[in-house]
Amino acid sequence: MLKNNLKITHFALIMSCLNFLFFHFPFFSFVFDNVDYKSFGGIILIISLIVLMLVLNAFVFYLLFSLSRRVGKFLLILFFIINAIAVYFVNTYGVIIDETMIGNVLNTKYEEASSFFSIRLVAEIILFGVIPSVYIFKAKITKVPLKKFLITVSLTLLFILTLVFANASNWLWIDKNSKTLGGLAMPWSYTVNISLFYKHQFSKNQKEILLPNATIKDNQKSVVVLVIGESARSQNFSLYGYKKNTNPLLSKMPDVYHFEANSCATYTTAGVKCILEHANTDDLYEILPNYLYRNNVEVIWRTSNWGEPPVHIKNYQKREEILPKCEGDECNYDEALLKGLNEQILASKKNKILIVLHTSTSHGPTYSKKYPPQFENFKPVCNSVELGKCSQTELINAYDNTIVYTDYILSKVIEDLKQLKEYKSAMIFVSDHGESLGEKNLYMHGIPISIAPKEQYEIPFIVWMSEGSKQLKPNTTVSQNHVFHSVLNFLNIQSTIYNEEMNIFK
Structure with missing residues (x-):
């Protein structure tokens, strides 16, 4: 022919x-x-x-x-x-x-x-x-x-x-x-x-839309650590009733609370944007770290991930920038983001501090490579990138081990914050979206939110506060947008953009 x-x-x-x-x-x-x-x-x-x-x-x-x-x-x-x-x-x-x-x-x-x-x-x-x-x-x-x-x-x-x-x-x-x-x-x-x-x-707006100026209302030393999870779905957290003990540390800690929550989208860029903005919009409004930094709050961003909106702060650190000062096998994983963090907080000359840790712990398809060997609590695990070749048990075991490691990282953040006796402190963990693990023959994430299965949008929203700092409202369900207003409330920052209904604290 x-x-x-x-x-x-x-x-x-x-x-x-x-x-x-x-x-x-x-x-x-x-x-x-x-x-x-x-x-x-x-x-x-x-x-x-x-x-x-x-x-x-x-x-x-x-x-x-x-x-x-x-x-x-x-x-x-x-x-x-x-x-x-x-x-x-x-x-x-x-x-x-x-x-x-x-x-x-x-x-x-x-x-x-x-x-x-x-x-x-x-x-x-x-x-x-x-x-x-x-x-x-x-x-x-x-x-x-x-x-x-x-x-x-x-x-x-x-x-x-x-x-x-x-x-x-x-x-x-x-x-x-x-x-x-x-x-x-x-x-x-x-x-x-x-x-x-x-x-x-x-x-889209080529320049982000600035929010109204904010005012810091007191001199109380306060710090919030916002941990943005990756591909974590709430149904695999034992805190949410999962039958396997994937939260052995957090479940034993006092003052740890969790809310039912859904993500705005099923992919990272939109999910992270929603966590950081004051409302779920298609416009590019000033996001939380940029807003607080512009209003004289110390903001530190550490990431092993990507996909966030433009971040305009001084202390933006990628994982590879932290590694030279990190020693030990744990530096190969998301725990590296915690190295020297307390020292960085104590070195700040400002009373109000926001830390953002953008992790990648549960991102597929290589779940079994996202955690150190000692966290492989559930076996056998899937080691293939072709997830359909693994059994459902192997795939879920590998994913569950990433949740066990997430549990450890969050507990370590809390323990580190407890050492800061002069600070009122809080830790908020919320995932960008969920994850499919073979249900309905779907894997990972990215299905349009209008037709996505619940595995891809039901996410964990976990909060810890230091003793005597704050109490929580009796909410049972929250959204990713609650983060913005709750952080403003905890740090006692006044703004006309603040929405009390979107705040989780009393």
Whole structure:
């Protein structure tokens, strides 16, 4: 076939068929799971979607190669390779390549991305990406006369419109499931959503909206340590009734309380933004650390993670900046964020201090590498990045061990704060979002919040206060936005933006 010249029409159809066979099993698995495929209407919908998928992709490929065969080949090769990667993650982790997932991908650092590497990933890239790309590169394609091009385009558009209007009765179902269908259609899931992501990024406020000035109302030395968890779901904390003892230390500590809470989103950037802002909005308002720093509060940010909104403070420290002063095996894990923290607090010349510790303890898929060996309380554990290959028991054991390690870190923060006798102190732990561990065949996080399972948005919200500092309101349920107003209350900072209803303290 390579030796003969191929008509663009034939080549576009061949490429569309290969694209359909290689990359659309997840798409049609979703369709079969959500329509009555035994009914006449269901059969018509499925046949129409198959035909529409083949014709639409062939039509776009035809346009690309008619305009420029070189550009067409380059884009098609790129599509096949990226499709192979995307479908691997869809099949392995149950993700949907929507705009929020694109945001996750574009905010992923090399360290996190490399943890997903597997032999199967490489094999699928070669089989479904590289090998078809060789064929595409070597294919000899003939030009199309302008008249024939215009006739083909016109007839194809007419056919597509006829098919779309013939399925008018199914528009409601398609609209209802449009985000999922769009997130599984290759290559349009990522091409369209990358465009949407950058469009929305560009339209956001280029400069954060400043909040009204605040006033510090007393000279009492006070410190709040805000620990932002990563991918921690409340149902695996024994404090929330989990049958396995994942909180052996916190459960024995006095003055430790927990609230029911849901995250604003199922991915880090939006979850962290929600924790740090005064209200859940799409605008870029001044976040808590920036606001307090601007109003003469000592703010220290230590992180082993990423994805936060822009932080404008003096003491912003990444984990690698702390490591030179850290000794011991624990420095390879999130415990490194605690090294020298009390000394830094005591060295401050200000009476009001906010510490933010942005951890990465429960981030998958390499759960078993997120904690020191002595915290492997539950065995056997999953050591593979291909989570679907592990048993449910192995996967949950590895994840539960990250919660045990989180329990240790939080207890250590509390013990350190107890040493600061001159300070009224509080520790608030809240996760950015939850995590799926194979339930409904989903893994990790990132499903749109409107359709996400509870595992991805039910999060822990844990509070400790030093003796005689504050008491809690009898709230049972809170939100991530409660953090902003509760910190202002604890540090006794007055502001017109303050909302008493969003404060957890009496």
